[in-house]
Amino acid sequence: xxxxxxxxxxxLIAFISVLxxxxxxxxxxxxxxxxxxxxxxxxxxxYMTLLSKFETNGPNSVNIVxxxxxxxxxxxxxxxxxxxxxxxxxxxxxxxxxLEDNKFKWGYFPPSEFKILIYxxxxxxxxxxxxxxETYAFGSYYTVKLNEQSFNVERSYNYTKEVLSFxxxxxxxxxxxxxxxxxxxxxxxxLLVILGANIVTQLALNIILSLYVYNNGAQLLFYIVYIMLxxxxxxxxxxxxxxxxxxxGEKYNYKPKSLLLLSLYTLSANIVSFGCGFLxxxxxx
Numbered sequence: 001x002x003x004x005x006x007x008x009x010x011x012l013i014a015f016i017s018v019l020x021x022x023x024x025x026x027x028x029x030x031x032x033x034x035x036x037x038x039x040x041x042x043x044x045x046x047y048m049t050l051l052s053k054f055e056t057n058g059p060n061s062v063n064i065v066x067x068x069x070x071x072x073x074x075x076x077x078x079x080x081x082x083x084x085x086x087x088x089x090x091x092x093x094x095x096x097x098x099l100e101d102n103k104f105k106w107g108y109f110p111p112s113e114f115k116i117l118i119y120x121x122x123x124x125x126x127x128x129x130x131x132x133x134e135t136y137a138f139g140s141y142y143t144v145k146l147n148e149q150s151f152n153v154e155r156s157y158n159y160t161k162e163v164l165s166f167x168x169x170x171x172x173x174x175x176x177x178x179x180x181x182x183x184x185x186x187x188x189x190x191l192l193v194i195l196g197a198n199i200v201t202q203l204a205l206n207i208i209l210s211l212y213v214y215n216n217g218a219q220l221l222f223y224i225v226y227i228m229l230x231x232x233x234x235x236x237x238x239x240x241x242x243x244x245x246x247x248x249g250e251k252y253n254y255k256p257k258s259l260l261l262l263s264l265y266t267l268s269a270n271i272v273s274f275g276c277g278f279l280x281x282x283x284x285x
Contacts, residue, residue, distance in 0.1 A: 035110040041146025043099035045122035050114035051090035058109025060093040166206045169277045177269040184265040193244035238266045
C-alpha cells in the first residue's frame with residue numbers, strides 16, 4: 001500500500017507541474033483557432049492568402065498594413081494581393097505566406113468564411129476557384145491540389161493521431177488499473193469486471209474529449225473538463241466495481257470486497273491512470 005501511495009504522489013506532482021508550466025497564467029497564451037492548408041503540386045514562387053467576407057477580423061483589417069513586419073520583397077507581394085479585386089467583394093486582410101514548404105497556416109484569428117487566393121509571382125497572376133470555405137473545427141485543415149491555373153480543395157482533418165493516442169492510453173490505463181487491482185488483492189474473474197468497465201468508460205471519455213478538442217481545441221478549459229469527466233468516471237466505476245465484483249465473488253466464492261477497499265482502489269487507480277493518460281495525450285497532441 002505504501003508503494004501505491006508513493007507512486008500516486010509522484011504522478012500527481014509530475015502532472016501538476018506539467019499543467020502549470022504549459023498552460024501558463026495569461027488568457028492569451030493558449031492555443032488559438034487556426035486554418036492550415038496543405039498544397040499538392042509545384043509551389044515555386046507561389047504565395048497564399050485567405051480573403052475574408054468582412055473588412056476586419058480580430059487584429060487584421062483591410063486598412064491595417066504592418067509594413068514593419070514585411071521584408072522589401074514581402075511588401076511587393078502584399079501590394080499585389082491588395083490590388084486584387086474579388087468579384088464577390090471579399091477582402092484581403094494583409095496576411096499571407098509563401099508556399100515553400102507546400103503549406104500555409106493562418107494561426108491567429110483566421111476568417112470564419114473565406115476564399116483561397118494564390119499569387120504566382122513568377123507569372124504575375126492570381127489563382128482561385130472562387131468558392132467560399134469556412135472554418136469547421138478548432139483546427140480546420142484543407143488540402144489544395146494544384147492543376148496549372150486552377151485547383152481543387154478538400155477537407156483533410158486527420159484522425160490517425162487521435163485514434164493512436166486513444167489506443168495507447170487505453171492499453172496503458174488497463175495495465176495500470178489491473179496492476180493496482182492485484183495490489184488490492186482483486187484476482188481472476190473479478191478482473192474481468194475491471195477490464196469491461198475500463199473499456200466502456202475510457203471509450204466514452206475519449207469520444208467526448210475528442211469531440212471537445214475538435215470543436216474547441218486543447219485550451220485551459222479542456223483540462224478542467226478532463227478533470228470533471230474523470231471525477232464522474234470514478235463514481236461510475238465505483239458503482240460498477242462494488243456491484244459487479246461482489247456479484248462475481250458470490251458466484252466463485254471469493255471474499256466480499258468492502259466499499260472502503262473498492263473506493264481506495266478506484267481512486268488510486270484513476271489518479272495514476274489519469275496522470276499517465278494526460279502525459280500521453282500531451283506528448284502526442
